[in-house]
Amino acid sequence: MKQGRFAWIVPALYILFLMTPIYWLVAMSLKTNVEITTRFTLWPELLTFDNYAKVFGDERWRSVFANSLMYVSLNTVISVAVALPAAYAFSRYRFFGDKHLFFWLLTNRMAPAAVFALPFFQLYSAFGLFDTHIAVALAHCLFNVPLAVWILEGFMSGVPREIDETAYIDGHSFPSFFVKIFMPLIASGIGVAAFFCFMFSWVEYLIADALARSAVMPITTRLQALSQASGTDWGVLAAAGTLTLIPGAIVIWFVRNYIAKGFALGRV
């Protein structure tokens, strides 16, 4: 389809709109607090990296970053691992109650976090898991497992069933076929599923905040505590905020070639 000569203006303007608030955050992180609060400057007049030094030099900042990355990674591994066999079952077989089960799984993707924050606290306390990485990782499975099943099922349905049958005739057992033959075939699907699990666990705030309060406090809880206190240190807050953009930017860069395919399935 031929596009007009000036078609590029639309995405260019949109990207400009996306980048402006991000620019402001980064610019603030490079200013001194005096400059932020007393003068209005479009770019840092006195370029300083002190705010970043403060974040990196503070054990509390380092540990909240580590906590968040820890539960996000745990959740990604758990979600993809349990979703793989289930997605295979949905893509290859019909069984009693499959449609209802699939619909019910999807409704959990839509479940409002605010509804679950209260019972989660009591459930995980009862199991002695409150304020641990694994509690948040398990709780985020609420929406990430259905999502992973949905994405993987789409990729698996694209693999012809004859491949399964040939492998069984060749004498492969189910586990050996699944790990050695099938998983390499849907490697890009596993990548896309892991990407979206990482993304939704990384951005979530309400549940993580309810389940990990002190010992394993997530980064966003600390940002919340500091940003709504009086006498906010804007420079440090902006620096820490800027640093939270980096994990996302890195994973997007890795999946940039698969991302369009993941969206093509329409299964986000």
Add this chain to the structure above:
Amino acid sequence: MKPVNQKAWFLVAPVLLLVAFTAIIPLMTVVNYSVQYVATNAQFHWVGDLWYREVLHSEKFWNALWRNLVFSCIILAIQIPLGVLIALNMPRKGWGVPVCLVLMALPLLIPWYVVGMIWQMFGRVDIGLFGVMLRDFGYNYENDPIDAWFTLVLMDVWHWTSLVAMLAYAGLVSIPDAYYQAARIDGASKWSVFRFIQLPKMGRVLTIAILLRFMDSFMIFTEPFAVIAGGDPVFLSTELKQTVELGQKAAMSIIYFLIILLTSWVFYTVMTRDDGAPRPQGGVS
């Protein structure tokens, strides 16, 4: 047609156990609370549908519900056309494609609290670029609910339009060139190409975009919380979070969840009706 195999349940079992732990048990706890009164000495008393009646007669609940529905409708009315417009004008090949995709995906990967924080810093009339520029027009989202409302809509457009654009783009690039050649031979106008080729081909991904955007804006909590800290406008999740009485909170949760369930079911039925398949089949099959 797929073979029937009841042993497939063994493959689904881990998911079932996990989701039962993270969804069913908590939900049952909520149901339990919603029909009881918890006294100060932690004694439970059966109260039947008292809390439900209380919520359904509560003006605050209805206000939050309508406010949230209006918000969701505004979001859809802006983001869906805008996302399609951007997708139509995005480059189809060359270096522009990864650049567009990576930059556009960036807001989606920012923690929701940080999204709110970015807009708080951007919109404040003392230190924010946006706020300072609009200060002279009387803009101040901290005092004026209308300005706060405007800021939240703009923030959501900033945050989520990329999702719609990327879904629509994925639908567009899957259209074979032959369709466009046929249209050219027929001398079809740009509008009819859009109306009769591009829009139908984007149908499925757009349904999903509408579903996701409706649901997520209907459950919005974190971003407004970061910007206005529970002030006006109060959305449904905020109202839920601010309710203190346990039973009332639980009853409101159940009503909220039922609305979500009903909407999901309507969308699911619409999505699966067209292709006659038992479940939505992806583009790769």
